[in-house]
Amino acid sequence: MLSSYHHDYARVGLAPWRGMSHASNPPLPFQVEVVQGLLATYSRWQAELVKCPESYYLAVWVFELEFRESAVLVAIRQQQTRYEQFFGEPLEPQPPLPELLRRTSGAGQLRWQAYDNYYPSFDASDWEHPAALARHLQGRRYFTEARPDGDTLYWLHRGLVWVGTAPA
Numbered sequence: 647m648l649s650s651y652h653h654d655y656a657r658v659g660l661a662p663w664r665g666m667s668h669a670s671n672p673p674l675p676f677q678v679e680v681v682q683g684l685l686a687t688y689s690r691w692q693a694e695l696v697k698c699p700e701s702y703y704l705a706v707w708v709f710e711l712e713f714r715e716s717a718v719l720v721a722i723r724q725q726q727t728r729y730e731q732f733f734g735e736p737l738e739p740q741p742p743l744p745e746l747l748r749r750t751s752g753a754g755q756l757r758w759q760a761y762d763n764y765y766p767s768f769d770a771s772d773w774e775h776p777a778a779l780a781r782h783l784q785g786r787r788y789f790t791e792a793r794p795d796g797d798t799l800y801w802l803h804r805g806l807v808w809v810g811t812a813p814a
Contacts, residue, residue, distance in 0.1 A: 648720060648722060651725070652721060652722050652723045652724060652725035652726075653719065653720065653721040653722070653725040653728075653729065654719075654720050654721075655717045655718060655719040655720070656684070656687050656717060656718045657715070657716070657717040658680055658684070658713065658714055658715070658716045658717065671711075671712075671713040671714070672713065674745065674746060674749070677713055677746050678746060678749050678750050680713075680716070681706075681708060681716070681746060681747070681750045681753065682750055682751060682752065684706050684708070684716060684717070684718050685706060685750070685752045685753065685755075685756075685810075687718045688704065688705075688706050688718050688756075688810075691704060691718065691720055692704055692812070695720065698722070700722055700723070701722070701726065702720060702721065702722045702726060703719070703720065703721045703722075703725075703726045703729050703730050703811075704718075704719070704720045704811065704812070705718070705719055705729070705809050705810060705811045706718050706719075706756065706809070706810040706811075707719060707807055707808070707809055707810075708746065708747065708807065708808040708809075708810070709763060709804075709805065709806075709807045709808075710744060710746075710805045710806045710807070710808070711763075711804055711805030711806075712763075712804055712805070733761035733762070733763065733807060733809065734761065734762070735761075736759040736760060736761055736809075737759075737760045737761060737762065737806075740759060740760055741760050741806070743758060743808075744806075744808065747808060747810075753810065755813075756810035756811060756812065756813070757810065757811055757812070757813045757814065758808050758809065758810045759808070759809050759811075760806045760807070760808055760809075761806065761807050761808075761809060762787075762803060762806065762807075763803070763804045763805055763806060763807040764788070764789065764801040764802065764803055764804065765801065765802055765804045766791075766799055766800075766801055767788075767800050767801065767802040768799075768800055769793065769797045769798065769799055769800070770790075770797055770798040770799075770800070771797045783800070786802055786803065787802070787803035788800055788801055788802045788803060789801050
């Protein structure tokens with residue numbers, strides 16, 4: 647995958663949480679075990695990547711509100727820049743590390759940074775009435791993106807994502 651597509655990932659993939667848009671997160675002790683698995687995958691990949699002659703991006707992504715999206719990701723070449731900049735700039739000041747990462751053995755070996763997580767949610771054309779769209783957006787953090795077809799894409803805030811990378 648890495649040589650063909652310049653990126654690869656291993657997602658949590660937990661039923662019933664994976665693929666359900668409104669499912670709650672699994673219990674914290676279970677999340678700790680899953681993050682330990684992601685960290686083990688990170689370590690295995692890192693050991694293989696030291697043989698890689700080119701630079702790479704390797705990180706663990708832990709989503710607070712949508713834990714099921716958590717993953718380990720590796721990227722090279724043009725995909726490296728894409729994923730390094732995927733969430734924009736880290737939050738400043740950084741919030742305290744969440745309990746999940748404080749309780750996970752081995753998490754302290756990575757440098758963790760929090761980012762706002764925005765999700766492409768819908769196009770303005772999905773709404774027939776501007777008032778209904780305004781009510782839907784009321785009190786939510788979002789930004790818009792102009793689409794090539796002239797429509798507007800709405801990106802809704804979905805909490806924080808914690809990105810763990812090797813210490814500098």
